[in-house]
Amino acid sequence: MELDHGAAIVTGAAGGIGSVIARRLTAAGMSVVMADLDATRLESERASVLGAYPDARVVAVRGDVGDTAHHADLVDAAESLGGLRLAVLNAGVSLQGLSWELPLEQWELTTRVNYWGVVHGLRAALSTMVPRGDGWVVAVSSGAGLVATPGMAPYVATKHAVVGFMESTHHELARIGSPVGVSVICPGNIATDMPDRTPDVRSAEEGETDPAHREVVATLGSTIRSGVEAGADPATVADALCDGVAAEQFWILPQPELAWAATDRTRRLAEGEPPVDLLG
Ligand SMILES: NC(=O)c1ccc[n+]([C@@H]2O[C@H](COP(=O)([O-])OP(=O)(O)OC[C@H]3O[C@@H](n4cnc5c(N)ncnc54)[C@H](O)[C@@H]3O)[C@@H](O)[C@H]2O)c1
Numbered sequence: 001m002e003l004d005h006g007a008a009i010v011t012g013a014a015g016g017i018g019s020v021i022a023r024r025l026t027a028a029g030m031s032v033v034m035a036d037l038d039a040t041r042l043e044s045e046r047a048s049v050l051g052a053y054p055d056a057r058v059v060a061v062r063g064d065v066g067d068t069a070h071h072a073d074l075v076d077a078a079e080s081l082g083g084l085r086l087a088v089l090n091a092g093v094s095l096q097g098l099s100w101e102l103p104l105e106q107w108e109l110t111t112r113v114n115y116w117g118v119v120h121g122l123r124a125a126l127s128t129m130v131p132r133g134d135g136w137v138v139a140v141s142s143g144a145g146l147v148a149t150p151g152m153a154p155y156v157a158t159k160h161a162v163v164g165f166m167e168s169t170h171h172e173l174a175r176i177g178s179p180v181g182v183s184v185i186c187p188g189n190i191a192t193d194m195p196d197r198t199p200d201v202r203s204a205e206e207g208e209t210d211p212a213h214r215e216v217v218a219t220l221g222s223t224i225r226s227g228v229e230a231g232a233d234p235a236t237v238a239d240a241l242c243d244g245v246a247a248e249q250f251w252i253l254p255q256p257e258l259a260w261a262a263t264d265r266t267r268r269l270a271e272g273e274p275p276v277d278l279l280g
Contacts, residue, residue, distance in 0.1 A: 001136045001181070001245055003086065004029035007057075007078035011065050011121060012091030014041035016192025017140065017234045021088055022058070023049050024238040031057035031081035035074055036091065037064055057081050065091045065117030071124035079128070086245065087125035089118045090140040093199050096221045099153035101209050103202040107154045114158035122169065122182070129180045130173075136181050136245050138252070139166050140237075143188045146262040149279050151220030159186075170250050183244055185252040189231030195224065223279050 008025045012018035013034035022034050026049050034049070036042040039062040046060040061077055063070030078084035093113045095106040118139045129135030144152065145159030166184040173180055209217060236254045244252035253259055261278060268275060 001085070001248060003242055003246060006083050006085030007031040007033060007081040008086035008088065009033045009035060009074045009078050009084065009121070009125070010088045010090060011035045011074075011117065012140075013060075014038045014045050015091075015197075016194065017187070017190060017237050018088070018090040019045040019048075020234040020238045021090065021241060023052065024235075024242055025086070025088075026053050026056045026058060028242060030086065031078075033059055033061055033074055033077045033081065035061045035063060035065075035070070037062065065089075065121060066112035068120045068124070071120045074121075075124050075128055083132075084125060084128050085135050087121055087135075087137045088140065088241065089121040089137065091117050092140065092142075092194075093197070094152055094155045094194055094224075095199070095201075096151050096224060097209060097217055098151070098213055101213065101217075102154065103208070105202045109199055109201045110154035110158055114155065115161050118162050119165065122166075126169075126180065130176075130178055133179050136183065136248075137169075138183045138185055138241060138245060141166070141184050141186050143186055143255070143258045143261070145184070145186055146258060147265050147278060148275065149224075150277060151217065151224060151279070167250070181248055181250075183241075183250055183252050185237065185241055185244065185254065186258060187232075187237045187240075188255040188258050189227040190234055190237055190254075191229060191231040192234060195228050220279065227279075 008030045010018050010022045013022045014036035022032050026032050034046050042060045046058055049058050059077055075084055122137050125137050139162050141162040142159040144156045145163040148156045163184050166182050169182050240252050240254035
């Protein structure tokens with residue numbers, strides 16, 4: 001699908017990956033609705049995009065992706081900017097701890113943002129795109145949607161869920177013969193501020209972490225953080241996304257080597273071997 005006209009929605013556009021995607025789509029010629037919960041950073045990112053592309057049409061809409069009304073606002077904004085053609089459902093959070101010790105609030109927040117945020121965004125976008133017979137939706141999952149690592153079970157679970165429901169939706173659109181399509185993008189480690197963003201929710205330290213497990217949790221946390229810090233540039237994701245949508249691919253892997261980890265997982269499944277801890 002061409003990315004040189006019409007409007008795109010990008011959620012999580014005040015963050016590392018989302019802001020680069022918004023900038024790349026603007027450069028390609030799309031009008032962009034930048035959305036995020038963080039109004040201050042969002043406005044500053046919008047100003048930065050407009051500084052680089054003064055003739056572009058870029059609007060900022062503050063809201064929570066867990067709220068269905070927010071997605072209706074985003075679709076309305078895109079429609080008034082020339083018609084919604086692309087939705088990039090990118091907002092996400094990541095919280096660390098052991099699955100049975102993490103405060104329930106952290107499970108609920110992760111599910112609200114990473115899972116329901118994508119479900120609501122996809123439903124709102126496809127309700128407009130499918131009757132019109134034009135458009136594309138990209139969900140930002142993760143390598144953690146293809147393989148499971150320890151220390152971030154809510155993140156892994158929600159990113160797997162996103163892969164599954166995007167794949168189902170892909171089949172459903174084909175069954176109705178729609179030209180509208182969907183992709184799921186699964187980045188590996190990308191150098192952003194994600195580990196430093198502390199959502200306003202009870203922390204693992206305030207939760208029920210067993211003192212005997214604190215060292216394991218701290219080690220996992222620092223391994224995850226160093227992986228992100230040493231990750232690829234967010235532009236890697238924006239490039240892969242634009243190329244993947246232009247080529248109308250379902251699977252978009254900015255770091256193709258991730259497919260081998262997923263293949264090894266499937267081989268272990270077929271051969272009855274236990275899963276491997278990729279952070280080990
Ligand atoms: N950084 C990585 O290593 C990595 C790897 C794979 C996938 N991802 C995924 O890429 C996406 C972007 O991550 P990032 O690394 O740019 O992180 P980031 O923290 O820099 O950006 C995420 C953005 O989402 C916003 N957000 C959080 N909760 C929200 C809510 N309820 N409603 C609206 N916006 C909300 C945040 O304000 C932030 O601007 C996420 O879905 C993440 O899971 C990141």
